[in-house]
Amino acid sequence: MRKITILTGAGISAESGLGTFRDEGGIWTQHRIEDVATPEGFVRDPDLVHGFYNARRAQVKTATPNAAHRALAALEADFDGEVVVVTQNVDELHEAAGSRNVLHMHGILTGALCAACGHRWPAPTVMETGACCPVCVAPTARPDVVWFGEMPYFMDEIWAHLETTDLFVSIGTSGNVYPAAAFAQHAQRAGADTLELNLDPSVNARDFAAARHGNASVIVPQWVSEVLKAQASG
Structure with missing residues (x-):
């Protein structure tokens, strides 16, 4: 072999210490996948999506x-x-x-992605709605994770x-x-x-x-x- x-x-x-999708009381069960893990959810409520991934990013920092x-x-x-x-x-x-x-x-939680030009860079611990891409300056920064419906x-x-x-x-x-x-x-x-x-x-x-x-x-x-x-x- x-x-x-x-x-x-x-x-x-x-x-x-990182919960799966189906853990009772876990971080995923507190939100609908459609709201926090789809491009459409990000368009509807970017504050919710950023808050969700900021919480996951903080959780991952404590894991070994x-x-x-x-x-x-x-x-x-x-x-x-x-x-x-x-x-x-x-x-x-x-x-x-x-x-x-x-x-x-x-993808990875520690990465940021520009939804406009595709540039990637290290994500801050807390990402905010309207954060600008360091290359094209569009206010379209998102977590560099693959959401449902994406390749x-x-x-x-x-x-x-x-x-x-x-x-x-x-x-x-x-x-x-x-x-x-x-x-x-x-x-x-x-x-x-x-x-x-x-x-x-x-x-x-x-x-x-x-x-x-x-x-x-x-x-x-x-x-x-x-x-x-x-x-x-x-």
Whole structure:
């Protein structure tokens, strides 16, 4: 095995204190997705959207990588082949743990984006409605995150990784959101083995050849240890 491509979702960061979409009482459950995570919602009420992402940005600042993030960083460091992490998460806990080969398909909370010219720059801790782009000076600054209805980042690169990988692993994802929900089938069609590591079976669990269920901080380090032991034994 020469290449492992890994998809991570909110479940891998839940044990770092960052809630998933469905956590009862979590930050997402206090708002309708249509109001805070769509371009239309931003046009209707930019103050609400900025307030929501300012709160998420502050929350992420207090979070630290957990054992699952650290295990994937160790896998990248010690695996003889290539390890690619594709994440749906807008936190940067993979990088904080030491991973370097990470593609943020939904953007990052620490980034700002000009809705007018597309320029990107580091976001302040608190973004305000009407903040100006440092390049075109349009008052159209928004969080550099991919909202529902928008095209995820790095898709050409991600499809190419899926078509050349030996193993595709999905960690902590619900399987509800496309195009990520189609990754396992795409990898399988290209000849890859597939594995799901999740708290519970996802809605697309049938797309995986094997699965393990439990907390990410437990089952991900266990799996990484097995991969590295198998490599060492030749």
